[in-house]
Amino acid sequence: MAARTPRPVRPPEDLCRAPGLRERKKQQTRDALVQAAHGLFLSQGFARTTVDEIASAVDVSQRTFFRYFANKDEVALAVLADAEDYFIECLRNRPAEELPLQALRASIVKSWRDLGNAQPSGPGSINSALELLRMIEDSPPLIAAHLRRVTEQERLVVQVLAEREGVDPVQDLRPTVLAAVFGSLLRSAHLSWTAEQEPAGPEGMVALIERHFDHLGPALAGHWHDPAQDGAQDQA
Amino acid sequence: MAARTPRPVRPPEDLCRAPGLRERKKQQTRDALVQAAHGLFLSQGFARTTVDEIASAVDVSQRTFFRYFANKDEVALAVLADAEDYFIECLRNRPAEELPLQALRASIVKSWRDLGNAQPSGPGSINSALELLRMIEDSPPLIAAHLRRVTEQERLVVQVLAEREGVDPVQDLRPTVLAAVFGSLLRSAHLSWTAEQEPAGPEGMVALIERHFDHLGPALAGHWHDPAQDGAQDQA
DNA sequence: CAGATTATGTCAGCCCCTGACATTCGGCAA
């Protein structure tokens, strides 16, 4: 571990299909740290959990913790990071005929669904990620760190969109603008989700995302006074 | 100063038009802190400037610094916060007939222009804010803090939009969605601006913002392959 | 098995930030 471990992005299975003991142990402690941190955060809150606690819960020195994660934020966001990677993969696999906006929408829905079906509960599952999401919104520093991660993810989305449609993202602003809109739409949906009383699970999140997408057009067009305008009314 | 000073939002001139010595001194040290911090940040960078340096540059204890600002980030973002307040004011003053999206666009353009004309240079001027913006994008923790501020500002925008159009922001997602889209559009423009070599001043920023707005429709609609589609091509 | 890599532990230390308490300063009325 010369520099910081940059999060194991599913090591390519080429070259050596036996990862070796060293590599396995690293992955192991990393997972253990995420697990322990996750548990502590959820039980006592993010701010009231110290890095020392996390480290000693895994029988590891504090210094070692910081060799795996750049800071306390990172270990909290680690679970979400995996989900985001999967979303990008989904986006890459969308058929080229699909309109860009639709490809984004389909990818995000599919990734939530797939992750939800993969392992509905237990550690590292979707529900863990959802609990995390709620916790993040309760902690200002985590909100900040999360937003930063999200915007970096958006850069990736810009790349993928540009490749997909064969345009140059430097000259053509459309990929950038669309990625930005998409990102903010997702965040709105997340906020709505965390604002709900009942957790509602992955399907609830999907429903919220869809609703937000459906309101994109109406929000951009015309005035809103007229209640019978766009079917945007879903009063209780 | 019982709790933290919550940033003097232009004290209402009612009740006593002479703010009193105490109040004046407070404002004074606050400004001095922002000034000193600003200078130090720009000359040595954000991370390499300690709070002690800032405090002693104003002949004030470190503890006092933290009674004015919740953290080091806040003093760096203080200048921008003023600009954002002015934007909100502009938005409130837009005529009700204007379409929501247009009101947002007009407000942001007007606020940049007005602030640019107010005091083109010197401390606390627009150019200071622009320098700050560039610095922020160079510093990951500042990016995070800035994004958090921006999203809180968005909540305000949601409120104003909802009032304007007479809708309930809880039931009707349109204000939320539009505010989110607007926020991400602005951030894209800021990023483009900081990516440029030549600073280009407030007018350059306005131009970029307008360009981003103009690409909103084309980005959301249809495919992009066809180069003659929406006039979205401005190749060099 | 020996040497090269690499992960980990230990330690010292800087810096951010906070609570508690004492002190000083501005505002205000007798």
Place this chain on the structure above:
DNA sequence: TTGCCGAATGTCAGGGGCTGACATAATCTG
């Protein structure tokens, strides 16, 4: 003016995040 009250500041102690440096122990390679 004087004296009091509340508010702003200073000082001190301390916790917690994070890093560099160095030694040690574990893995890998031949």
